[in-house]
Amino acid sequence: MSDAPDQVPDEVVAQAKSAFQQRARGEVAVLVFDSVIDESTPNTEQRLRFEHPRMRVEAFVSPTNGECVIRGRVEPAPVRVELEIEGRDVALVEDARSGNFVFPRVPRVLSRMILIGPDGSEPVYTDWFRA
Numbered sequence: 001m002s003d004a005p006d007q008v009p010d011e012v013v014a015q016a017k018s019a020f021q022q023r024a025r026g027e028v029a030v031l032v033f034d035s036v037i038d039e040s041t042p043n044t045e046q047r048l049r050f051e052h053p054r055m056r057v058e059a060f061v062s063p064t065n066g067e068c069v070i071r072g073r074v075e076p077a078p079v080r081v082e083l084e085i086e087g088r089d090v091a092l093v094e095d096a097r098s099g100n101f102v103f104p105r106v107p108r109v110l111s112r113m114i115l116i117g118p119d120g121s122e123p124v125y126t127d128w129f130r131a
Contacts, residue, residue: 031127086110
């Protein structure tokens, strides 16, 4: 038997580094409700609710042809909602002055929303979720 410690596979190291880089750089709105987990009756549309001391986000994920539509409402209304998609360098951006937002044709991968307020306060990031 060798006294050398077991080597960590390169794939595990790469996944750990990727997860570390995906951390929120600001405040986090925590996932408090997911209809897939919290409801016993399956539905084609997934409902998510995120909460933060400054705001609340209700989102609906509707699958369509291998993609999905994400629509929802933020209260109080921010200036902008950005959708960060895992593996993409560019986020989708939606004006949400009314509180409502819609992201059509979103790939079904891990995503999170970034909520940007009007007053220059720190952005609020939702937990990651699978669209």
